[in-house]
Each structure stands twice: as C-alpha cells, then as structure tokens.
Amino acid sequence: MTKVTLETLSSLCKRRGFIYQGSEIYGGMAGTWDYGPLGVALKRNITNLWWQTFVEKRDDIYGLDSSILMSPRVWEASSHITTFSDPIIEDLKTNKQYRLDHILEENQIKTNDMSFEKMMKQVSQKKILSPEGNTLGNAKRFNLMFQTQIGPVSKGSLKTYLRPETAQGTFTNFKNIVDSFYPDLPFGIAQIGKNFRNEISPRDYIFRSRELEIMEFEYFVISKDWDKYFDKLKDLTKDWYINKLKLSANNIREREINKDERAHYSQKTVDFEYKYPMGFKEIGGISYRADFDLLNHQRLSSKSLEYTIKGTTTKVIPHVIEPTFGLDRNVLAVLSEAYSEDEINNEKRVFLKLPNHLAPVKVAVFPLIKNKPEIIKKAKEVYAVFKKEIMFVMWDDSGNIGKRYRKQDEIGTPYCLTIDYDSLKDGTITLRQRDTTSQKRMKIEESLKLIKDSIRI
RNA sequence: GCGGGAUUCGUAUAAUGGCUAAUAUGCUAGCCUUCCAAGCUUGAGAUGUCGGUUCGAUUCCGUCAUCCCGCACCA
Numbered sequence: 001m002t003k004v005t006l007e008t009l010s011s012l013c014k015r016r017g018f019i020y021q022g023s024e025i026y027g028g029m030a031g032t033w034d035y036g037p038l039g040v041a042l043k044r045n046i047t048n049l050w051w052q053t054f055v056e057k058r059d060d061i062y063g064l065d066s067s068i069l070m071s072p073r074v075w076e077a078s079s080h081i082t083t084f085s086d087p088i089i090e091d092l093k094t095n096k097q098y099r100l101d102h103i104l105e106e107n108q109i110k111t112n113d114m115s116f117e118k119m120m121k122q123v124s125q126k127k128i129l130s131p132e133g134n135t136l137g138n139a140k141r142f143n144l145m146f147q148t149q150i151g152p153v154s155k156g157s158l159k160t161y162l163r164p165e166t167a168q169g170t171f172t173n174f175k176n177i178v179d180s181f182y183p184d185l186p187f188g189i190a191q192i193g194k195n196f197r198n199e200i201s202p203r204d205y206i207f208r209s210r211e212l213e214i215m216e217f218e219y220f221v222i223s224k225d226w227d228k229y230f231d232k233l234k235d236l237t238k239d240w241y242i243n244k245l246k247l248s249a250n251n252i253r254e255r256e257i258n259k260d261e262r263a264h265y266s267q268k269t270v271d272f273e274y275k276y277p278m279g280f281k282e283i284g285g286i287s288y289r290a291d292f293d294l295l296n297h298q299r300l301s302s303k304s305l306e307y308t309i310k311g312t313t314t315k316v317i318p319h320v321i322e323p324t325f326g327l328d329r330n331v332l333a334v335l336s337e338a339y340s341e342d343e344i345n346n347e348k349r350v351f352l353k354l355p356n357h358l359a360p361v362k363v364a365v366f367p368l369i370k371n372k373p374e375i376i377k378k379a380k381e382v383y384a385v386f387k388k389e390i391m392f393v394m395w396d397d398s399g400n401i402g403k404r405y406r407k408q409d410e411i412g413t414p415y416c417l418t419i420d421y422d423s424l425k426d427g428t429i430t431l432r433q434r435d436t437t438s439q440k441r442m443k444i445e446e447s448l449k450l451i452k453d454s455i456r457i
Numbered sequence: 458g459c460g461g462g463a464u465u466c467g468u469a470u471a472a473u474g475g476c477u478a479a480u481a482u483g484c485u486a487g488c489c490u491u492c493c494a495a496g497c498u499u500g501a502g503a504u505g506u507c508g509g510u511u512c513g514a515u516u517c518c519g520u521c522a523u524c525c526c527g528c529a530c531c532a
Contacts, residue, residue, distance in 0.1 A: 007525075015468050015483080021523075027505055028523045083532060088458080099530075144532065164532080200458065200530050208531075263532055282531090344493065369490060398484090402493035407483095409493095420491060430492065437493065 004339040006205045006277050012350070013335070016411050018042065019206060031202030031210035038411055039331070041360030041392055043213075046330055047192050049244055049357070049457065050215045054190055061188035061217055062177055066169025068194060069150065072160040074168050077300040078293060080145060080161075083264040089123070089136050103128060103136070146196045146210075162196035167322060169193075170218045171293045175305055184310065185318060186229060190217035192327070204278050206328045213327035218289075220307075220318035226288055230321050234270055234286050237323050241272065241283070244457065245330060246355040247337050251275040257285075265292045274333045283329045289320040334358060338412055344437065352412030353435055357457040361413040364394040366404050368420040379419040382429065382444060386417070389448060390455070409434055415451055 013019040018039035022032025035043055055063045075081050089100040100119050107128050122128065123136055130136055145161040163169065170189045177189055192215045202208050221229045238254075241247045257269040266287040274283040294317050298305040306315040338352040356362070363386055367379035376397070386393045394413065396404045401418065408416050416432040422441075423429055431447045432439045442450075 010524095011468065024523095026522085030523065080532080088530085197532085203525095203531095205524095261531095265532090347494070349493090366492090368492065371489075372491095375491095400490070400493085400495075402495085405493050407494090418492065422491090432492080439492070 004277055004336060009277065009335060009339060010205050012339075012410065013039065018335075018411075031199060031208070033206050033209055033328075038360040042334070042354075042358060043327065043331055045358045045360070046245070046334070047215065047327065050240070050325065051190070051192065053240065053244060054188075054215075054217060058188075060183065060186065061190050061219075062181065062183070064170060064173055064177070064189050064191050065193065066166070066173055066191060068163050068196075069148070069160060070163060070169065070172065072158065073300055074172060074297075075145065075161055077296040078168050078171075079264060079296065080164060080168075081143075103130070144197050144199065146198055164195055164197050166191045166193050166195060166214055166216055167218060167289075167293070171297055174220075174294060174297075175303065178307060182310075185307065186219060186221040186225070188217045188219040190215075204276070204281075206332050207276065207278075207281065209328065214324060215327055215330075216322060216324040219321045219323070221321060222309075222316060223291070223319040226290070226319050226321060230268065230286065230288055233321055233323050237272060237284065237286055237325075240325070241274075241333075245334055245337075245358070247274065247333055251333075251337065252283075253280060263287065265289045274329070274336075276332065277336055281329075282326075283333055284323070284325040286321065286323045289322055291317040291319050293320065294318065349406065349409060351409035351434060354412035354414070355457075356414045356455045359412045359414050359455075361392045361394045361408070361411060362390050362455050363415040363417055363451050364396055364404070364408045364413050366395075366401060366416060366418045367397050368401060368418050370397045374424055375419055375421070378423055382417065382419055382423075385444070386448065386451075390451065405432065405437070414454065415447075417447060 010019070014021075016038060017036035020034045020036055021028045022034050023029040024034075051063070055061050072081075089103065100123070104119060104122055107126070109122055109126070109128075128136060145164050147159060147161055150158040150160060170191055173189070177183070193213065195212050195214050197210060197212065199208055199210055202210055219229060219233060234254075238252070241252050242249055251274055253273050253275075255271045255273055257266075257271055262269050267290050268288040269285055271282045271285040273280040294305045297303075298317070305317060307318055308315050334354065335352070338354045340351050340353045342349050342351070352359075354360075365379060365383040365386060367375045369375060379397075380395075383393065383395050394408070396407065398404065405416055412434070414434050416434075418430045418432065420430065428441050428443055429447055430439050430441055431450070
C-alpha cells in the first residue's frame with residue numbers, strides 16, 4: 001500500500017467526482033459531505049454487498065428500513081436523552097473545556113446517577129478546581145442529538161430528535177417482525193440508514209461527520225448463549241473487512257473496550273480499527289446490549305415485547321448482539337487501501353487499486369484514434385454491448401490513449417478496452433489491465449466474459 | 458469548544474496597496490496521432506463571507522465560514 005495523506009485523497013476525490021464538501025457554494029458546512037457520481041457508485045457497491053452478505057444470503061436475518069423521525073419516547077426509553085449528552089465545564093483562566101463528570105471523578109466523587117444540577121452544586125460547594133488548579137465556571141450540557149420540531153411550531157408541536165442510531169427503529173419493530181414471521185431464536189434484523197450526531201468537532205475528512213450512514217443488525221439470542229454468538233458474529237465482522245472489502249489483515253485490528261469507555265447500553269464491546277492515513281481508528285464494532293433496549297421499551301410502552309419459545313410456554317426477553325459498520329468509514333478505508341503510486345517511463349502514475357467488485361466503473365471503452373469514423377463506429381457498437389451487460393461502463397475519446405488510461409487509473413477502473421484497425425478486420429480488441437498495465441488481444445465476447453467473471457465476488 | 462496555521466480558476470501552485478491576477482494540469486472546440494499524460498490552435502474558468510482603514514484592498518485590520526495541526530470530546 002502506498003502511503004497517502006487525507007489531503008491527497010480528498011483532493012483526488014473532489015477532482016474526480018467521488019466526494020464533495022457539503023453546501024460548498026455557500027462556503028461549506030462542517031461535518032457534511034456529498035457523494036458525487038463515482039462516490040455514490042462505490043458506496044452502493046458496498047451497501048449492496050453488505051445487504052447481500054448479511055440479509056439476502058442468510059435465512060436468519062430480516063431486512064428493515066425504519067423512519068428517521070420517531071416518537072421522543074423512543075429516546076427516553078433508550079436513555080439517549082439523559083445519557084447521550086456530555087456535561088462540559090470550562091476552566092475560567094485557560095478557557096479549556098473538560099468533562100464535568102470526569103473532573104468530579106478525579107476528586108473521588110462518584111457521579112453515576114448524579115443529575116447535572118447536582119454535579120454543579122458539588123463544584124461550588126466543595127471548591128473543585130480544574131486539573132491546572134484554576135476556578136471552574138460556565139458549565140453546560142451538550143446533547144449530541146439534533147433536535148427538531150414536528151407540526152406547527154406555535155401550538156401543539158412535538159419536539160423530537162433526528163435518530164443518532166438506527167438500532168432503536170429495529171427494537172420498536174421487534175414485535176412486528178415476530179408477529180409477521182415468528183422466526184426461531186436466534187435471528188437478526190438488519191438496517192442501513194442515515195444517522196445524525198451533533199459532533200463537537202467533525203474531523204479527518206469523512207471519518208467523523210455529523211450526518212453518517214450506518215449498516216448494522218441486531219441479533220436476538222437467548223441470554224445464556226450470548227457469548228457464543230458474540231464470538232461468531234465477531235468472526236463474521238472480521239470476514240467482511242478482510243474477504244469482502246479486501247482490506248489487508250495488517251491494517252485491521254480488534255480492540256476490546258473497557259467498562260469506562262463503553263456506551264451506556266453495552267456490557268461488552270469490541271471495536272474494529274483500521275489503519276487510516278491518520279492512524280488506527282474505529283471502523284466499526286460489535287456490542288452486547290443484553291436486554292437493555294427491549295426491556296426499557298416494554299416498560300415505557302406497556303406493550304409486551306416478550307418472545308415465547310416455540311413448543312413451550314416459556315417467555316423471554318431476548319438478548320441482543322449488535323455488529324455495526326460505519327459506511328462512510330468503510331468507504332474511506334477502501335479508498336485509503338486502494339490509493340497507489342508507481343512509475344511508468346519516469347512519470348508518476350496514480351491509481352486506485354480497488355477490488356473489481358467495488359470499483360465504480362468496471363470498464364472503459366476507447367477508440368484508438370478519434371478521426372477515423374469506422375473505428376469510432378465500431379467502438380460505439382462495442383460500448384453499447386458492454387453497457388447492456390455491465391452496469392457502469394465509460395466512454396472516452398479525448399486526448400490520446402495514454403491520457404485516457406491514466407484517467408481511468410485514477411478512478412480505479414480495472415479494465416480498459418481499445419478498438420483499433422484490427423478490430424474492424426477480425427473483431428478483436430485490446431484489453432488493458434489497471435494494476436499491471438499489461439495488454440492482451442482477444443475477441444470481444446471473450447473480454448466480456450472475462451470482465452463479467454472478474455467483477456463477481 | 459480552546460490554541461496555532463491556512464483559504465487565489467476543477468486541481469496543484471505563483472504574484473501584487475493601482476495596467477487585462479500568472480503558470481502547469483484538467484476542461485471546451487478543432488487539427489494531428491496505429492496503444493501508456495506527444496504536438497499545434499481555440500475558448501471558458503479564481504482572490505471564501507461580511508465589514509473597516511484607504512482616493513483605491515485579493516493584498517493591511519476585524520468578523521464569520523470552512524479546512525489542516527495540537528488539546529479536549531467521540532454516548
């Protein structure tokens with residue numbers, strides 16, 4: 001893998017139409033990114049593969065697409081309203097900000113169930129100082145959920161939030177899926193969708209943004225079996241990164257998250273980290289959520305969310321294991337992994353070594369030269385054949401053949417196909433391979449078969 | 458959110474308190490070209506925002522926005 005900076009990568013992605021800054025003509029908006037024609041193609045190749053792998057090819061996982069807006073009571077039950085916010089306090093001298101609860105903990109004060117107001121009282125009563133020994137002030141709550149309003153603003157409007165995770169839509173539909181299909185335990189429910197988090201500081205290109213897409217499933221099991229399935233799903237997750245996204249094993253590592261760092265719902269979490277240009281960072285994770293969510297929703301909704309084990313009268317609240325895949329982080333990993341440079345005729349060549357099944361454009365078709373109508377005509381015919389058979393095919397007759405190869409290299413197109421004088425005579429073309437730049441002359445049908453076979457996984 | 462740096466055609470860079478803001482590449486249109494960024498011609502394209510200083514600001518000052526680095530944060 002060629003080492004690449006985020007700057008180089010984002011520059012290429014902008015120039016070639018993968019990813020643009022959100023709201024760019026208005027000066028941009030922090031933490032939002034727009035996917036261009038090639039970016040969205042790459043992204044879809046990833047989501048399609050994920051859906052295929054975890055839903056379509058399995059008998060035990062059901063698909064779902066729940067709404068982004070949900071009753072505020074959902075967030076009450078999930079305890080996101082109270083927990084998904086950070087109490088922040090400022091050092092009055094240095095203006096540095098600290099987590100209020102962390103500072104209290106450092107002073108041997110347990111903050112487990114302490115309200116925000118109570119924490120502030122502690123600060124004033126016990127004369128708590130900042131780590132640098134200065135007076136503290138200006139405390140505030142920072143909730144990471146985006147608030148929004150439903151209905152007319154003046155009267156009777158309902159205040160709720162854009163979802164910060166897809167999982168709650170899965171839990172609120174648990175009963176529906178059980179009623180429609182009555183699947184045997186264990187079974188899963190999968191979703192792919194947008195989530196919104198009001199991050200304090202979005203950073204590192206598309207790595208941490210305020211609008212993010214997540215692919216995840218909740219896997220419902222009988223409580224005593226949880227660790228067995230946790231390990232199984234962890235292996236599946238790893239298989240996704242290595243064998244489906246084709247990330248190199250050296251660039252993926254696991255990290256078990258200790259109690260203090262874990263999310264409020266989790267009893268065990270293992271993060272998967274990828275070696276991004278800025279270092280090893282979380283790409284996804286797997287959490288054991290136990291019965292936390294279903295139990296809370298049952299309590300608050302007064303609906304039974306129990307599952308009756310078939311052939312018995314035994315009722316249980318299933319426990320949940322949740323593998324999560326950050327889609328934008330998957331995209332960034334695939335792009336970082338693919339970026340490569342080499343040299344041809346003493347000239348630097350930049351190419352994206354994307355796996356064939358993920359590459360946005362599968363093949364580009366060129367006429368060798370532009371000013372011979374017979375060649376153009378034949379090339380257009382070939383282009384039409386490929387266009388019909390393969391999803392994303394590109395036509396290019398600009399500049400000269402070398403420039404066109406370079407252009408396709410930069411967007412990671414695995415194959416280029418050139419029509420020349422010989423093509424007119426014997427129906428052969430030249431197939432050029434991206435990574436090796438090697439060329440091979442063959443029949444059109446032969447190249448079509450070769451390419452079709454190579455983009456399957 | 459704090460501290461520091463930055464922002465000029467799509468991209469990468471240059472220059473300037475006052476003349477038409479330059480170069481490369483990409484893009485456009487055409488010529489030429491029998492396989493890895495050849496050449497010629499043509500055209501379009503930029504000083505992030507708002508304000509201040511000034512006769513005059515892309516340049517100096519401030520504001521906001523965005524990006525990068527460090528800190529903090531990342532349920």
